[in-house]
Structure formats: C-alpha cells, structure tokens
Amino acid sequence: MKIIIDTKEKIAEMAADRYVRLLKEKPNAVLGGATGSTPLGLYAELSRRCKAGEISFKDAMSFNLDEYVGLDGTHDQSYRYFMNENLFNHIDIDINKTFVPSGIDTDSASDYDKAIQAAGGIDMQLLGIGNNGHIGFNEPGTPFGSETHVVELTESTRSANARFFESIDEVPTHAVTMGIKTVMNARSVILMAIGSAKAEIIKATIQGPVTEEVPASVLQLHPDVEFYIDYEAAALL
Ligand code: GLP
Numbered sequence: 001m002k003i004i005i006d007t008k009e010k011i012a013e014m015a016a017d018r019y020v021r022l023l024k025e026k027p028n029a030v031l032g033g034a035t036g037s038t039p040l041g042l043y044a045e046l047s048r049r050c051k052a053g054e055i056s057f058k059d060a061m062s063f064n065l066d067e068y069v070g071l072d073g074t075h076d077q078s079y080r081y082f083m084n085e086n087l088f089n090h091i092d093i094d095i096n097k098t099f100v101p102s103g104i105d106t107d108s109a110s111d112y113d114k115a116i117q118a119a120g121g122i123d124m125q126l127l128g129i130g131n132n133g134h135i136g137f138n139e140p141g142t143p144f145g146s147e148t149h150v151v152e153l154t155e156s157t158r159s160a161n162a163r164f165f166e167s168i169d170e171v172p173t174h175a176v177t178m179g180i181k182t183v184m185n186a187r188s189v190i191l192m193a194i195g196s197a198k199a200e201i202i203k204a205t206i207q208g209p210v211t212e213e214v215p216a217s218v219l220q221l222h223p224d225v226e227f228y229i230d231y232e233a234a235a236l237l
Contacts, residue, residue, distance in 0.1 A: 001206075001222075003206065004227065004228050005234040007231065008195075011192060011194075013045055016042055019055060019124075020055050022124055022188075023056065030063065030122050032063055032183075033063065033126060035079045038129075038193065047091055057091045061099075061119055062093065062098045064100040064101070065127070065135075065136035065177060065178050066137045067079045067080065067102065068175050069174035069175055077165060101178070110148060110149075112182075113178075113182055116182065116185075121186070122185070124186065124190065125183055125189045127216070128191070129193050129202070129216050130157055131198070131201060132157065132201065133204060133205060133214040133216045135183060136177035137177035138215045139157065142212060142215055146180050148178050148182055151176075151177055153171075153173060153175055158171045183218075187224065189224065189225045191227050192227075193228075193229045193233040198233040199233055201216070202227075202236070203237055205217050207237065
C-alpha cells in the first residue's frame, strides 16, 4: 500500500502522472473510471495533458464503476453523461471503447464482469470514497465476493448526492455498481479522497479493521493500491 498526502491540486497531478506512466507502458490499457467531485481535478489535468500531447488514450478502453438505475446516458445526472462531459469529450479515447453500466437494462448487470474479463481485465481502477466508506455504490455490508449488481442506495448516500438534483425525491433509489470483487480483480487501484468530511472514513479505511461494514477497507488486502489524499482528508491518519 502506498499513501500519498499533499494538496488537492498536487494529488491530481500525481495521479495524472500515474496515468501517463501506465499508458506509456501499455497504450491499450483498460482503465476503471469513477465519478463524483473528487476525480474532477484529475480529469481536468488528464484533459489538459492530452490536448498538450503528453498522454494519449487512443488505444485505451475504460469501464466505469457505476450508474444510477432509471437514468439513461442523456440525463445530466447520469454517470455516462458525467464521464462524457468531464473526461471523454476532452481526450482522444474512442467513445465506443468506453463503458458505463446500463441504468436502464439492469438485467445485463452480470454481463459487465464478463465484458471486463473479455477485455483482459482492468489495469488500473480509480476510486473515490463515500462518507460511509462505499466504493462505487457498494454500501456497507456488501459481500466482498460481490460482482456487478443492482443495489438499493442508503439514505446517507442519497442525501449526500442530493446536491446534484433538484430535490432528494429525484435522487434514484437504486444503482448498478461493479462489485467489491470486480474492483479487487483490477491489477492496480488508486483511491482519491479530498476534504475534511472524508477524514474519519479514510482513517477507518487505512488503519481500521478489514470489514464489510467499511467497504473500502478491503483495499488493505489489494497487492497494488495507492491512496492519493489531500491534507484535510488525511488529518486523522
Ligand atoms: C458517489 C459515487 C462514488 C463516489 C462517491 C463520492 O456515491 N458512486 O463512486 O466515490 O459518490 O463522491 P465525491 O467524490 O463527490 O465525494
């Protein structure tokens, strides 16, 4: 486990450096994408570097972690829309090689793991973290053996995400998410956390017991995991 603590600007740059190294070594790498406000600085940096010719995604593929059930990719709160707006439209990736679980055809959830395997597995999975330790939308109590599946969102997650919707009633009640096992199967994982609201859960994730009650704590068992944390989120370590 590697832990990098710096300002939020610097961790975005250092995480971007990690992508540069990976894509230099393996231009056709399979990337695991994440949404939320945390990766926005990283995505802006990757977009900037791609425009400057410092990195290319033209042979890469990507699989996102999760999607809200009931929102199609044109909905401005869908994670497909988020990825297009914040990353894919600004880099040279082939959009046909970017995948986000379908929030509409949820019967196909288990095919997502098969598609990842058929692509050769994820080389590097990016993660944010929920205030309750969720990764993707794997809420506390999710079995570590889980693959891509539909979940009911906790009230704490729905109210944390309500800021992006007109009201909490509009926040979907369910989501489809890669499972914990899907994430752990990635050859490497990077988790980013920013801000004091994440300080307690970052401490529990890195220094607490490995427990399904703190989904991100499973990362202690991953052979190649890096945490990129700003000073505020690292305050209790
Ligand atoms: C959502 C996403 C997670 C993300 C989390 C934290 O619930 N499903 O993948 O990590 O939000 O979001 P933020 O980065 O905005 O704190």
